[in-house]
Amino acid sequence: MLILASSSPRRRELLSQAGLDFTVEHADISEEPQPNEPPAKYVQRLAVEKAQAVWDRRKAADSSDDPITVLGADTVVVLDGHILGKPADPSEARHMLERLAGRTHQVLTGVAAINHRAIVSDVEVTQVFFDLIDEDELVHYLASGEPLDKAGAYGIQGYAARWIPRIEGCYFNVMGLPLSRTIALLAKAEEGPSEARPPL
Template identity: 75%
Template sequence: MLILASSSPRRRELLKLAGLDFIVESADIDERIQAGETPAKYVQRLAVEKAQAVYERLKNRESNDDPLLVLGADTTVVSDGEILGKPVDQSDARRMLEKLAGRTHQVLTGIAAVSRQGVVSEVEITQVFFDLINEDELVRYLASGEPMDKAGAYGIQGYAARWIPRIEGCFFNVMGLPLARTMALLARARTGLNEAEAPPLRLTAL
C-alpha cells in the first residue's frame, strides 16, 4: 500500500503520471525553519516528518501481504540562501518574484519514504533561470491568485513558465517531486535492496 503524505495536487498528478497506485493522506506537522537549518536539511527534515507522521497514524492497517510504504516530500525555493516558501499575501508574492527576476535560483525537494524497514531520504536540487518580469505581466499574474499556494510564488507548469528560459536538473523537481529519484527511493525503502533487485510497485491500469 503506497501512501502519499501530501495534499499537493501537483504531487498527485506526478505520481499518476508515473502510473502508480496510491492513496493520499496529508500530514499535519510544524513547518517552521529551525535555528541554523540549511535549506537542504530543512526540506529533508520536513519530508521525513511528514512520512513518519502518516506511517505512525496508519501502521496498524498494514499486513505482510500489503506492507505500508509512505512517501513524504517538501519543496522550497532558495535565492541567495533565503528560503522562499508559500507567500503569505500578494505583497509577499510580489517581493519573492522581484527577488527571482533576472537571476538564477535553486529549487530543493526533500523526499522520504518510511516503511517497516526504516526511513530513507534524499534531496534533489534544480537550478532555475528567470528572465526579467514585465510589470504589467507581474500585476496580471499576482491578480490571478496562481502564486499563492506555491513555494517562491510561482509554478513552472503555469503562467510563470514564460519567464523561465531554461533549467539545469530535473523539471519535475521544480513541480514538486523528482520522479526518477523518487521511484529509486521507493524501491530502496520497500526492500532495502538496490532498484534492480526490488519487486515492482503496483501500477494503475493504463
C-alpha cells in the same frame, strides 16, 4: 500499498503520471525551520517527518500486516541561501518575484520513503533561471491569484513559465516531486539497504 503523505495536487498528478497506484493522507506536522537549519537539511527533515507521521498514525490504527510504504516530500525555493515560502498576499508575492527576476535560484525537494524495512531519504536540487519580468505581465499574474499557493510565488507549469528560459536539473522537481529520484528511492526502501534505519 503506497501512501502519499501530502495534500499537494501537483504531487498527486506526478505520481499518477508515473503510473503508480497510491492513496493520499495529509501529514499534520510543524513546518517551522530549526535555528540555522540549512535548506537542504530542512526539506529532508520535513520529508521524513511527514512520512513518519502518517506511518505512525497508520500503524496505530491498523494492526494488519498488509505492507505499506509512506512517501513524504517537501519543496522550497531558495535564493541567496534563504528559503522563499508561499506568499501571504499579492504584495509579498510581488516582492518575491521581483527578487527572483533576472537571477538564478535553486529549488530543493526532500523525498522520504518509510516501510517496515527502512527509512530512506534524499534531496534533489534544480537550478532555475529567471528572466526580467515585464510589469504588465507581473500585474496580470498577481491578479490571477496563481502565485499565492506556491513556494516562491510561482509554478513552472503555469503562467510563470514565460519567465523561465532554462533550468539545470529535474523539471519535475520544480513542480514538487523529482520523479526519477522518487522511483529510485521507493525501490531502495523495498530493498531495505544496510545503511537505512528502521522506522521509529
